[in-house]
Every structure is written in structure tokens, then in C-alpha cells.
Amino acid sequence: MIGTPRQILIRKILLWIALILGACFAGLPVLWMVSSSFKSNLEIFAYPPALVDYSFSFDAYLAVLGDPGQLRFFFNSYLVAIMVTICTVVTSILAGYSFSRYDFRFKKVLNLIIIGVQSVPPITLMIPYFGLIVWLGIYNSYAALVLTYMVFTLSYAIIMMTGYFNTLPRDLDEAVMIDGGGSFVTLWRILVPISLPGIVAVGVYTFMLAWNEFLFALTLTRTNDMRTVPIGIHLLMGQHSFEWNQMLALSVLGSLPVLVLFLLFQRYFIAGMSAGSVKG
Amino acid sequence: MTTANPSESIQSSNIGWEQRKRKLLPYGYLSPTLLLLAALTVIPIGTVFLYSLVDNVIVNPNPPQFVGLENYEEVLTNRKFRGALSNTLYFSLVSVVAHFIIGLSFALLLNSRLLSGNVKAIFRVIYILPWVFTASIIAILWRLLLNPHGVVNFVLLELGIIPELNEWLSDRKLALNAVTFINIWAGYPFYLVSFLAGLQGIPDDLYESGRVDGGNAWQLFRHITLPQLRPIIISLALLDFIWTIHQFTLIWMTTGGGPLRSTEVLSTYTYKAAFSSHEYSIASTIAMVILAICTFVAIFYVRSQRMTDE
Numbered sequence: 001m002i003g004t005p006r007q008i009l010i011r012k013i014l015l016w017i018a019l020i021l022g023a024c025f026a027g028l029p030v031l032w033m034v035s036s037s038f039k040s041n042l043e044i045f046a047y048p049p050a051l052v053d054y055s056f057s058f059d060a061y062l063a064v065l066g067d068p069g070q071l072r073f074f075f076n077s078y079l080v081a082i083m084v085t086i087c088t089v090v091t092s093i094l095a096g097y098s099f100s101r102y103d104f105r106f107k108k109v110l111n112l113i114i115i116g117v118q119s120v121p122p123i124t125l126m127i128p129y130f131g132l133i134v135w136l137g138i139y140n141s142y143a144a145l146v147l148t149y150m151v152f153t154l155s156y157a158i159i160m161m162t163g164y165f166n167t168l169p170r171d172l173d174e175a176v177m178i179d180g181g182g183s184f185v186t187l188w189r190i191l192v193p194i195s196l197p198g199i200v201a202v203g204v205y206t207f208m209l210a211w212n213e214f215l216f217a218l219t220l221t222r223t224n225d226m227r228t229v230p231i232g233i234h235l236l237m238g239q240h241s242f243e244w245n246q247m248l249a250l251s252v253l254g255s256l257p258v259l260v261l262f263l264l265f266q267r268y269f270i271a272g273m274s275a276g277s278v279k280g
Numbered sequence: 281m282t283t284a285n286p287s288e289s290i291q292s293s294n295i296g297w298e299q300r301k302r303k304l305l306p307y308g309y310l311s312p313t314l315l316l317l318a319a320l321t322v323i324p325i326g327t328v329f330l331y332s333l334v335d336n337v338i339v340n341p342n343p344p345q346f347v348g349l350e351n352y353e354e355v356l357t358n359r360k361f362r363g364a365l366s367n368t369l370y371f372s373l374v375s376v377v378a379h380f381i382i383g384l385s386f387a388l389l390l391n392s393r394l395l396s397g398n399v400k401a402i403f404r405v406i407y408i409l410p411w412v413f414t415a416s417i418i419a420i421l422w423r424l425l426l427n428p429h430g431v432v433n434f435v436l437l438e439l440g441i442i443p444e445l446n447e448w449l450s451d452r453k454l455a456l457n458a459v460t461f462i463n464i465w466a467g468y469p470f471y472l473v474s475f476l477a478g479l480q481g482i483p484d485d486l487y488e489s490g491r492v493d494g495g496n497a498w499q500l501f502r503h504i505t506l507p508q509l510r511p512i513i514i515s516l517a518l519l520d521f522i523w524t525i526h527q528f529t530l531i532w533m534t535t536g537g538g539p540l541r542s543t544e545v546l547s548t549y550t551y552k553a554a555f556s557s558h559e560y561s562i563a564s565t566i567a568m569v570i571l572a573i574c575t576f577v578a579i580f581y582v583r584s585q586r587m588t589d590e
Contacts (some may be wrong), residue, residue, distance in 0.1 A: 012394050019395075019403055021379035022386055029465070030413075032431060033421045045429040050484040110310065112582060117321055118519070119578035121526045124305045124567040127331065127448035127554050150319045154313060183305060212414035214529040219555070230416040234533060237420070243543040244424065251417040259412050263405070 037248035060245035073232035084210040088153045096161025117155040140222045153206045164198030229254040331564035351565040364549040372524040378464040383471025411469035422462045452542045478512045518581040538544035
């Protein structure tokens with residue numbers, strides 16, 4: 001930047017003001033949620049409000065963690081998200097390999113369909129899913145959630161995986177093929193190990209999508225022992241209407257897995273987020 | 281799975297088999313994907329379409345009756361549907377525009393050369409924070425803040441911005457704007473990270489030659505930054521528009537479409553038609569209309585994707 005030291009100073013001050021205002025917009029609501037989860041239920045809407053007050057305690061967290069019903073939500077969410085992640089990663093590796101390394105007749109059309117699936121509204125699929133899942137005999141089961149979640153995780157995963165394989169030189173797999181390895185061997189022995197960063201990106205992003213899903217979990221499960229965390233929060237809101245601190249504690253605990261993954265794999269997350277829209 | 285076969289070069293029938301196998305191989309790798317998409321996308325969409333053409337489906341004891349486009353006529357002329365449609369469009373358009381403005385502003389701030397790497401890293405995490413939370417948690421969070429006795433009312437009242445406590449989510453005049461605001465808060469980080477990546481991709485010499493030509497900051501932004509980001513902006517906006525039309529959880533858990541349908545969007549309207557009123561034909565018809573709108577937008581999205589590819 002060009003300018004006198006004075007101008008630069010002024011610019012810096014303005015920049016910092018903007019930065020801090022932005023941080024308040026993004027961060028204060030979250031800070032308030034976390035601080036409220038440590039208050040007693042009576043103090044949450046106290047007047048005047050305070051960020052931390054005398055009622056500070058871990059009671060709400062202990063209540064959530066001591067309730068087997070609510071722990072079950074976490075167990076279900078982890079189980080479903082992990083299964084969705086594994087299935088999506090394997091399926092998308094196979095599909096990405098096909099799109100990246102082969103030319104075939106319906107390649108363009110199939111590619112368009114897979115991109116297009118992203119725009120199918122979940123609410124449109126919900127009505128037939130209900131009938132289909134009941135007909136398959138998997139209503140109110142983990143299988144119902146894993147299968148339906150994959151419809152929405154797969155298309156990103158395939159787009160990302162194809163893009164990643166495209167960045168790897170073809171000479172690599174050709175060398176193995178000449179040595180007598182089949183295409184399947186090439187994929188698992190050569191491409192998969194060196195694509196690990198791409199696979200982690202797909203996995204992390206898939207886990208997050210599955211962890212957050214709401215509509216299918218709401219309609220395709222019935223009993224509380226099959227509910228996931230987002231639905232658990234919804235139930236808590238209805239049941240004993242205003243156990244605010246417990247709802248907030250459950251929310252904070254329910255956000256931790258994604259937050260931790262996010263902090264650990266920031267770069268991958270960002271790659272995942274932009275894979276659907278931005279290429280290059 | 282393996283193509284290694286000792287006698288392959290001798291018999292011609294074997295070569296033909298090999299060739300056919302090679303041709304089928306890519307489909308083999310795609311088969312799990314195709315199977316899943318056929319079973320859980322293509323067939324269900326066909327089913328919804330059929331449901332939308334008949335009456336008495338699923339729960340009704342009477343046999344289904346083909347009614348052609350009557351359901352569509354009924355839906356499209358219904359005042360509730362039109363209200364939901366206009367709410368959906370308002371919610372989506374305002375969200376997309378605001379996401380774009382906030383996402384780009386934050387990206388430009390974080391891209392400033394006056395900041396050190398560490399400062400950028402910290403603020404980047406804070407700015408992306410809303411994106412870590414799932415819609416049902418965002419709903420709880422804002423119900424806490426926007427509660428009539430909540431902290432937002434307190435601050436605005438103390439500052440003299442509002443004359444009295446507002447019922448943000450249960451006042452007919454405020455609720456739609458309140459849920460739109462919540463969606464804006466929840467959704468801008470997606471733009472932010474995409475723009476950050478996009479800004480880093482703009483070569484420095486473009487700006488330098490712009491400066492040599494005497495351009496000021498605004499002109500540089502207008503004639504270099506914006507045109508360079510154009511492909512990203514277009515695909516982001518289209519994708520975001522589609523996602524916002526899909527939005528169900530946030531509205532379901534903040535207002536449930538109320539009060540008095542003032543925040544009813546197409547997805548909550550469909551859900552109620554199906555699971556509260558059990559009018560599956562009508563619900564299917566609305567679902568088809570949403571699909572049509574999203575497909576229309578998606579056509580532009582796929583086109584913009586192709587442009588960036590080539």
C-alpha cells in the first residue's frame with residue numbers, strides 16, 4: 001500500500017474497528033450461548049443480563065451427561081455419521097476413479113446427474129422415502145438414515161474425489177498396469193494411498209453433513225432410542241419446554257465434534273465447502 | 281477383478297471378452313453410486329410425480345384416482361401456497377444478497393496486507409464460527425437471543441434503538457425478517473471461505489498494473505477484484521439460492537412457519553400438508569413445484585460450472 005505513515009495508521013485503525021465489529025457479529029451470539037449454558041435456568045433471562053453470574057455451574061452439563069437417553073442421541077449420531085462417512089468414502093473413491101480414468105459413453109450425462117442431485121430438495125424426497133423405507137422394512141433403523149444421508153453426501157464426495165484423482169498423473173497407474181496389476185489393484189495400492197489428503201477432505205466433510213442432518217432423521221425414526229442429536233435438541237424443546245440451560249448444554253456438546261474436526265482439519269473443510277461450487 | 285490372464289493374446293474370443301470387460305469396467309466402478317441414485321433419487325422423484333397426479337394416496341382407504349393436473353391447479357391457485365412461495369422467495373433472495381455482501385466484506389478484511397498471518401488466522405476462525413453449528417442449534421441459539429426477555433432486546437432498548445420489547449419471532453410483522461436474519465448469520469461463512477480462496481488466486485501484477493494506471497482502491501476493486509471473482513460469485517449465489525429454498529430445519533425450529541403463516545415457506549408447508557393434514561397428493565404436488573424451481577436454478581448452476589471448467 002502507498003501512503004504516508006499517518007495514512008497507513010488511520011487505515012490500520014479503521015481496519016481493526018471493522019475486524020472487531022465483524023468478530024462481534026460472528027462470535028458474540030456463540031459466546032452468549034456458551035455462557036448461558038453455565039447459568040441456572042432462572043438466571044438465563046435475568047434482568048439486566050450478565051455474561052457470567054453467580055449461578056455459574058456445570059449442572060446442565062452433568063444433567064445431560066448423566067441422562068442415558070441423551071447419551072444415546074450422541075451414540076446414534078456418532079454411529080450413523082461414521083457409517084455414512086465410510087460408505088460414502090468407499091463409494092466415491094470407486095466412482096471418482098471411473099470418472100477420472102475412463103472414457104465411456106454416458107460419462108457426461110452421469111456426471112451431470114451427479115452434479116444435479118445437489119439441487120434436489122430433501123423435502124421432495126421425504127414423502128416417497130417414508131413409503132419406501134417402510135416397504136424395505138428399515139423404518140426406524142440406522143440403515144434408513146445411512147442410506148438416505150448418502151444421497152446428499154455422495155454427490156459432493158464424487159465431485160471432490162474426481163477432482164483429486166484428476167490432479168494425479170496418469171503415468172502412475174499406467175506403470176502399475178504394465179507390470180501386470182489390474183485396474184482395481186492400481187486403485188487401492190497406488191491411487192488411494194497418495195490420495196489420502198483428498199480422502200480425508202471427503203471424509204471430514206461427509207461426517208459433518210451427516211452429523212447435522214435433521215429432516216430425514218425426524219421423519220424416518222420414531223422411537224427415542226433411534227434419535228440423533230439434532231432431533232434430541234428438538235425433542236428437549238418440546239418436552240419440558242424450557243429447560244434452557246440443558247438445551248444449550250446439549251447444543252454445545254453437540255457442536256463439539258464438528259468444532260474439533262474443524263479446528264484440526266481447517267484446510268480440508270474449506271476444500272470441502274468450496275468443492276461443490278468452486279473448482280480450479 | 282484382475283485383467284491378468286495368461287492365454288489372453290491367443291484366442292480371439294478372449295480378446296473380445298477383454299474388450300467388453302474394459303468397456304463395462306467404468307460402469308462397474310460406478311455401480312454402487314448408480315444403484316443408490318436410482319433407488320433413492322430417480323424412483324422416488326417418479327413416485328412423487330405420480331402421487332401429484334392422483335387423489336387418495338397412501339392413507340386414504342379409497343382407491344387412488346387419476347386426476348391429471350387438478351392438484352396443480354388447486355395448489356397454484358391456493359392463497360396459502362402463494363403466501364409460502366412469496367415468503368420463500370423473499371427469504372432466499374435477501375439471504376443470498378446479504379450472504380454475498382457480508383462474505384465478500386469479511387474476505388476483503390481478512391485479505392488485507394496490513395494484518396499479520398496470526399491475526400488473520402484467529403479472525404478467520406471467529407468469522408467461520410457460525411458455520412460450525414447445525415441448523416437446529418442455530419435455532420436454539422437465536423431463540424435464546426431473540427427471546428422477548430433476551431439479550432438482543434435488552435441491548436437495543438438500552439441503546440434507544442427500539443421503544444419497547446419486541447417479540448421478534450412471534451410478531452407477525454417481524455418474524456419473517458427475524459428468520460431471514462438468522463439465516464444470513466448462519467450462511468455467510470460459505471461465501472467467506474470461497475472468496476478467500478478466490479482472492480488468493482488473483483495475480484498481484486493485475487493490481488500493480490492497475491495502480492500504475494492511477495486506479496484508486498474502489499476502481500481496483502470494481503475493475504479487477506469483482507470481474508476476477510465473477511465465476512465464483514455466480515456459482516455460489518446459485519447454489520446458495522437452491523440451498524436456501526431447501527431450508528426447513530431453521531424455520532421449523534424457530535417459528536414453525538408461524539405466527540399465522542407469516543414465515544411459512546414451501547418446505548414447511550409441504551411438511552405440514554404431508555404429516556399434519558395427511559394430504560399426500562397435495563404435499564407431493566407442492567414438492568414437485570419446489571423441485572421445478574430448484575431444477576430451473578440448477579440448470580444455470582450447471583452451465584456456470586461448465587464455464588469455469590473450460
